[in-house]
Amino acid sequence: MSDTVKFHFDVDGSDFSSAGEASVTVKKKLRQLGYPPEVIRRVSIAMYEGEINMVIHANGGTADVEASDDEIVIILSDKGPGIPNVELAMQAGYSTAKDHIRNLGFGAGMGFPNMKKYTDEMRIDTVVGQGTTITMKVRF
């Protein structure tokens, strides 16, 4: 098995204007590594949605990306409020985002469904009051 390239980011939750920076960096790195455009696109969209979610709902967290020959794994981990009802959160159009987030162009309740759509595997480990870890895999 060949080497896996790993990236780690601390996602700042205090400043919305920086939300999405990690995903932009990952996209650039994956292009440099020569991954196929369609794979990069799927990883980018899924990670970006997740990163924005972490900033909106959990005051930031960490993002780890592991890129190997046949899959890219994205792990987003936060110490936010957790998700009381994952099934409900997965429904298209369901959102708990406040109006000020909608005014920034987000919070349409499409983040989770979109993350699932663009990845081959999506796992949500969440404990209310402790935090959430989302693991997504894109295979190719």
Added chain:
Amino acid sequence: MKIKEIGNLLDAVCLTGESHLDSEVISACCSDMMSDVLAYVKDQGVLITGLINPQVIRTANMMDMICIVFVRGKKPTEEMVELAEECGIAVMCTEKRAFEASGILYAAGLSRSAEGKHV
């Protein structure tokens, strides 16, 4: 349609470098909701929006879009323009409103999807 033609059709001012202006685009998306851009855009090369924040640029980057048209006279910040340059995205501003700008580009041949190109 070349990106520079979009600028001409919309009387728009281009804020990024000349290098992107000869790139070809065949479709566009108009929205102020970046969530919807992320959920519904497939192969649109142009984003028409009146929303101003860095996530507009980042969203376009994630979706492989290569041109953003800011409508209603909205002006992106210097930081946004720099980020767009880094991402290879052309940024322009027009005084026209979203409906009018979209209509002009649609009438001139831009479609809502690469497959569904109208004539």
